[in-house]
Amino acid sequence: MAAIPESLLELVQKPARYAGGEVNSVVKDKSTVKVRFAFCFPDLYEVGMSHLGMKILYSLLNKDPEVWCERVFAPDSDMEKLLLERGLPLFALESRDSVGDFDMIGFTLQYELSYSAILNMLNLSGVPVLASERHDLKNLVVAGGPCACNPEPLCDFIDLFMPGEGEEVLPEIVELYKKAKALGWSKEKYLSEAAQIKGVYVPSLYDVTYKEDGTIDSVTARDGAPLPVKKRIIRDLDKVYYPEDFVVPFVDIVHDRAMVEIMRGCIRGCRFCQAGFIYRPLREKHADTLAQNARCLCDSTGYDELSLTSLSTSDYSELEPLLDDLLTWTDDEKVNLSLPSLRVDNFSESLMEKVTTIRKSGLTFAPEAGTQRMRDVINKNVTEDELMETCRTAFMGGYTSVKLYFMIGLPTETDEDVLGIIETAQRVVDLFYSLEDRPKGKSVQVTVSVASFVPKPFTPFEFEPQDSRDELHRKQRLMLSALRSRKVNLDWHEADTSYLEAVFARGDRRLGKVIYDAWKKGCNLDSWNDHFRFDLWMESFSENGVDPDFYALRRRDTNETMPWDHMDYGVSKNFLIKEYKKAVSAETTPNCREKCAGCGANGLVGGVCCGK
Amino acid sequence: MENNGFRDLRLFYTKTGSAKYISHLDVMRAFQRAFRRSKIPVWYTEGFHPHLYLTFALPLSLGYESLSESVDFRVTGEISDDDLSSRLAEALPPGFRVMSVAPPEMEPSAIKYAVYDVSFKVPQAGRDAVAAAWRECFGAQQVNVHKRTKHGEKTVDIKPSIVLTDIKEDGGLYSVEMKLAAGTEFNVNPSLVFEAFEKSSGLTTAEHTVIRKAVLIENGENFR
Numbered sequence: 001m002a003a004i005p006e007s008l009l010e011l012v013q014k015p016a017r018y019a020g021g022e023v024n025s026v027v028k029d030k031s032t033v034k035v036r037f038a039f040c041f042p043d044l045y046e047v048g049m050s051h052l053g054m055k056i057l058y059s060l061l062n063k064d065p066e067v068w069c070e071r072v073f074a075p076d077s078d079m080e081k082l083l084l085e086r087g088l089p090l091f092a093l094e095s096r097d098s099v100g101d102f103d104m105i106g107f108t109l110q111y112e113l114s115y116s117a118i119l120n121m122l123n124l125s126g127v128p129v130l131a132s133e134r135h136d137l138k139n140l141v142v143a144g145g146p147c148a149c150n151p152e153p154l155c156d157f158i159d160l161f162m163p164g165e166g167e168e169v170l171p172e173i174v175e176l177y178k179k180a181k182a183l184g185w186s187k188e189k190y191l192s193e194a195a196q197i198k199g200v201y202v203p204s205l206y207d208v209t210y211k212e213d214g215t216i217d218s219v220t221a222r223d224g225a226p227l228p229v230k231k232r233i234i235r236d237l238d239k240v241y242y243p244e245d246f247v248v249p250f251v252d253i254v255h256d257r258a259m260v261e262i263m264r265g266c267i268r269g270c271r272f273c274q275a276g277f278i279y280r281p282l283r284e285k286h287a288d289t290l291a292q293n294a295r296c297l298c299d300s301t302g303y304d305e306l307s308l309t310s311l312s313t314s315d316y317s318e319l320e321p322l323l324d325d326l327l328t329w330t331d332d333e334k335v336n337l338s339l340p341s342l343r344v345d346n347f348s349e350s351l352m353e354k355v356t357t358i359r360k361s362g363l364t365f366a367p368e369a370g371t372q373r374m375r376d377v378i379n380k381n382v383t384e385d386e387l388m389e390t391c392r393t394a395f396m397g398g399y400t401s402v403k404l405y406f407m408i409g410l411p412t413e414t415d416e417d418v419l420g421i422i423e424t425a426q427r428v429v430d431l432f433y434s435l436e437d438r439p440k441g442k443s444v445q446v447t448v449s450v451a452s453f454v455p456k457p458f459t460p461f462e463f464e465p466q467d468s469r470d471e472l473h474r475k476q477r478l479m480l481s482a483l484r485s486r487k488v489n490l491d492w493h494e495a496d497t498s499y500l501e502a503v504f505a506r507g508d509r510r511l512g513k514v515i516y517d518a519w520k521k522g523c524n525l526d527s528w529n530d531h532f533r534f535d536l537w538m539e540s541f542s543e544n545g546v547d548p549d550f551y552a553l554r555r556r557d558t559n560e561t562m563p564w565d566h567m568d569y570g571v572s573k574n575f576l577i578k579e580y581k582k583a584v585s586a587e588t589t590p591n592c593r594e595k596c597a598g599c600g601a602n603g604l605v606g607g608v609c610c611g612k
Numbered sequence: 613m614e615n616n617g618f619r620d621l622r623l624f625y626t627k628t629g630s631a632k633y634i635s636h637l638d639v640m641r642a643f644q645r646a647f648r649r650s651k652i653p654v655w656y657t658e659g660f661h662p663h664l665y666l667t668f669a670l671p672l673s674l675g676y677e678s679l680s681e682s683v684d685f686r687v688t689g690e691i692s693d694d695d696l697s698s699r700l701a702e703a704l705p706p707g708f709r710v711m712s713v714a715p716p717e718m719e720p721s722a723i724k725y726a727v728y729d730v731s732f733k734v735p736q737a738g739r740d741a742v743a744a745a746w747r748e749c750f751g752a753q754q755v756n757v758h759k760r761t762k763h764g765e766k767t768v769d770i771k772p773s774i775v776l777t778d779i780k781e782d783g784g785l786y787s788v789e790m791k792l793a794a795g796t797e798f799n800v801n802p803s804l805v806f807e808a809f810e811k812s813s814g815l816t817t818a819e820h821t822v823i824r825k826a827v828l829i830e831n832g833e834n835f836r
Contacts, residue, residue: 006630007819010675015633021706023645248645250638250705302645302703333648334662 002096003089012079016250017045020093023248024300026062026069027094034066034178038092038102042117043110043525045073049247050255052309053145054108057166059243067174070094070102071247074117074525075124083124090124099125104140104177106170107158109147112504113497113526115154118143119519122157129516131159131204137180137187142173148201149231149278150457150564153504155203156512159191162199163567164231165264165279167240169199195225199232206566208509214550216508216561228568231278233604237264237285242293245300257305257338258297260290262322266311267592267610269599270368271379271583272407274456275311277576278569280601281609282592287322294326298335306330307338314342314351323354340364343382363394366405370420376586377412379579384424391428395438401445402428408475408492409453409467412584418475421448422482422490429487447489450479452498456505457564458571460579463556466502469495496534500526502552508563511551513544570601618655618686622836623700624711628677628823631707636671642705643683650703652696653689669720669835670794670827673801676728678824682835684716717836718829726794727826728802731787732817739781745813746779746786757808770808773800794827 009015030036039058041048048054054071061069070092075083083090089098099105105127107118119129127139134141143154144162151161162169173194180190195202205225209217221227234240246258265282266275294306306326310316323337330337337354342365367387369375375382391402406421425448432444452472455461467475472495483490504511518540525531541548556562558577565573575598582589589597592610596602602609627639634642644664647654656662667684687696693713701710734742749755755771773793780787792800802822810816827835 009630009633010820014635015674016635016638019630019633021630023642023649023705248642248705250634250642252638252641299649299651302648304644304648334656334664 002091003098003101004091004096006096008082008086008088011082013076014251017073018075018079018091018093019250020096022250023302024245025071025094025247026058028062028065028068030068030095030097032065033068034181035068035104035174036102037061037067037069037104037106037174038072038099039069040072040099040105040107040118040121041074041110042107042114042121043074043527044076045249046251046253048073049249049253051108051110052259052261053166055246055259056241056243057170058247059245060167060171060241061174063241064171064174066178068094070097072099072121074121077531080120080124089126090121100127100139103138103181104142104174107141107143107145109143109145109151109154111527112147112153112501115504115515115526116519116523117525118154119157119515120524123519129519130156132156134159135187137177137185137190140177140187140190144170146275146278147505149274149567149569150505150507151201151203151567152208152509152563153507153511153515155509156516158203159187160194161201161203162232163201163229163569164199165234166232167234169197169232172197173200192223192225195223198230201229201567203509208563210510215556216563216565218561219566221566228566230568231570231604233570234264234283235605237261237283238289244296246297246303248301248303255307256303257307258294258301258303259307259309260293260297261285261310262290262308262313262316262319263310267315268312268381269379269579269589269591269597271377271460271579272368272410272453272456273311274459277458277571277599279311280569280571280599281605283605283609284317287318287325290322291325295329298333304334305336305338307340309340312343313339320351320354323351327354363399363401364403364405365390367424368405368407369410369417370406370422370424371417373586374410374413374417374420376588377583378407378410379583379588381588381591384427387424388427388431391431392435395432395435395444398439400432400439400442401447403447403449404428406448406450407453408450408479409472409498411453411461411464412586413467413475415475415478418478419482421450422479422488425488425490426485429485432487444487445489446487447491450476450490450492452493452495454498454502454505457562458569458576460576460583462506462562462576463558463560463580465553465555466499468553469499472498494529494532497526497532499548499552500534500537503548504551506563507551510546514540514546517543570599570604572600575599618688620684620686620716621696621713622682622684622716623713624680624682625704626677626679626709626711627672627681627707628679628709629707631705632675632677634705634707635674636668639672640666640668642708646700646703646705646708647685650699652691652699653687655686655688667720670723670726672824673803673822675820676802676822676824680726680824680827680834682827684720714836720835721796722829723795723827723835724793724830725791725828725832726824727828728790728792729787729823729825730790730802730805730820731785732806732820733784734786734815734817737815742786742813742815743779743781745815746788746809749809749812750774750776752812755808755812757804757811759804770800770804773798774805776805791828 072092122129128134142160143158144166148161148163191202205222211217263284265279368380425446428446455464521536669682696713754769759768775791777789
């Protein structure tokens with residue numbers, strides 16, 4: 001008997017988000033499986049269902065007839081209210097059973113502002129939020145994803161983390177769980193055995209001590225747990241599992257399309273970009289494997305849009321052959337190809353023609369900074385000429401809207417750099433009107449989206465302070481005052497959310513109490529404006545005697561022990577320090593294909609990666 | 613094949629169970645994807661953004677089930693009706709079942725009525741009180757409700773547009789069959805009938821189930 005009566009769905013907005021029954025969703029007989037796994041995404045259905053990692057791991061786990069993996073998303077406010085009023089638990093979509101009935105409860109950690117939602121989802125499921133209050137093997141709470149590179153703020157809540165890539169390690173910990181269940185192991189026994197699997201971090205097996213100044217003194221491992229903990233990595237993307245189908249949602253989700261992952265990692269080494277370091281080294285998938293994946297997915301889902309995803313799509317070495325292959329059928333079948341993450345320095349005319357055979361929408365580029373000096377500091381190796389040339393190509397090809405991503409608050413930034421953002425956008429507008437062959441009778445629209453820089457672990461800027469919120473606000477006003485053209489749309493991220501992101505990104509175990517209390521006060525789904533309660537977060541910091549500025553705004557010494565230093569992502573700290581020093585003197589580092597910079601990540605794949 | 617390169621077809625299907633929680637807009641998208649999965653050679657609109665041509669005769673409200681839904685589409689290649697049906701049956705999401713596929717016989721504008729089986733509860737009142745209130749409401753000369761239209765809200769008398777069977781009660785569950793005006797000109801949704809009853813009686817209805825069981829033309833024949 002499912003925990004949730006169907007009639008509940010009549011009382012909420014967009015009930016199809018909770019009803020399950022989507023094409024390709026997996027329903028099994030629970031009496032025939034050994035392990036039930038609740039794959040939880042700590043955000044709304046529309047966001048979670050857009051996430052490729054969840055699709056891969058859902059299909060992968062369900063390939064095993066002894067395992068049933070189901071999906072769980074954060075309920076929207078109306079559903080949450082109903083569940084609480086009626087004393088009903090949070091449920092998984094496929095069976096509508098309570099999440100509390102599941103053996104393993106897995107969370108994906110995609111962004112720091114989703115942490116409060118994890119606590120909220122556990123609590124709605126009737127599962128104790130604190131790991132120390134969950135005594136049994138059942139309801140084991142595990143987590144992976146990019147934020148697992150610094151899992152410390154979540155150590156009070158999660159039993160086991162999986163730093164790195166999940167396709168191999170996740171089935172391994174599930175397999176061990178089958179054994180543990182059959183042999184009646186205790187939770188402690190399971191965790192101590194699991195800690196021996198490469199790519200597993202069991203936080204309860206590590207002790208952290210602090211110095212008087214609040215920085216970390218030491219991290220020690222108990223019970224034979226490894227130190228450091230090495231991330232898991234997939235060596236060969238052509239051989240790793242890729243789903244033949246995706247669950248096809250009924251409601252409109254954020255990224256509603258077929259996706260193939262053309263490569264993992266990035267050759268560029270932009271110094272602000274965490275993904276660029278934690279997914280090293282670059283591994284490409286072959287065009288023929290991808291063509292096959294794409295064909296299969298479009299057939300099984302009926303999607304009319306196919307996205308080639310990666311951190312920097314135009315760096316994929318077989319991009320044009322892949323597009324030629326795909327265009328042999330996508331055109332006829334009216335499948336629209338989308339190429340996110342294009343760079344301005346290698347966006348060619350022939351590439352643009354291939355993308356636009358089907359549909360012309362806007363183009364998005366990320367110069368990231370407004371002056372050459374600033375771009376050199378962050379190692380975004382593109383020039384303004386390249387940006388202008390790309391925009392020229394796009395305008396001549398019929399595009400009239402361009403979106404440009406920038407950041408403020410970058411290390412060494414001056415007002416000149418900030419104003420350079422607006423000047424760059426203005427030059428793109430001027431370029432449009434200078435072109436004789438511009439699209440006739442149309443005006444240009446340049447959207448400038450400005451994020452506030454958040455220093456992240458495992459990047460050369462992990463030592464850097466974030467700009468204070470006052471300073472970020474001042475820089476936002478400075479840009480606004482410099483804005484002259486109505487053809488430029490300026491929008492920016494809220495500094496408050498970026499500040500909290502900075503606190504948790506480089507946080508340590510002492511933040512657990514803050515997260516717990518903030519959630520108790522009502523914090524949940526902090527990345528949504530209508531939920532975000534900065535005042536409650538600040539209250540929780542102050543009541544726990546924790547200074548958030550210590551985490552967000554403090555400059556670290558390069559020999560300070562970082563809360564994540566016991567995690568090994570393959571990139572050496574010495575390399576990060578070297579890059580940091582080069583950044584400060586605006587010295588660039590060539591990309592991995594031009595010249596190996598010696599980051600150390602090649603050790604993860606047997607010594608050879610893409611470098612020369 | 614007709615001279616413009618396609619053949620018009622009308623699919624009749626049911627939408628039951630959890631599928632009732634899928635909104636009309638989402639159903640349209642789900643059918644587009646189902647047609648694409650089925651690999652049936654269907655006609656796309658021409659122009660800058662070609663899209664798969666689908667026309668639903670009578671949208672169904674969120675939360676209602678139906679035994680009589682229809683959608684028109686166009687087939688461009690040679691394919692037998694049996695093959696069509698079986699490929700669609702395989703491609704449609706759970707909760708949708710193919711009834712028939714045939715060339716359309718009537719224009720969607722010919723639709724005049726839809727027939728619903730409706731049941732509900734009235735938590736605060738007994739059987740006799742509910743039956744009396746129901747008869748008083750719908751036995752009156754006029755049944756006035758607020759109807760939201762494109763031009764704002766207005767008061768409409770739905771009495772000429774509704775035919776209700778007598779109300780039945782079984783274990784606290786009331787049931788009634790409603791034949792309501794439907795189609796492009798004037799449309800009465802079962803929720804309007806509930807609104808009229810709640811306004812007239814001061815009672816609250818709950819736990820509605822609504823199943824559309826037929827779509828009719830003027831003379832009472834089924835829409836085909």
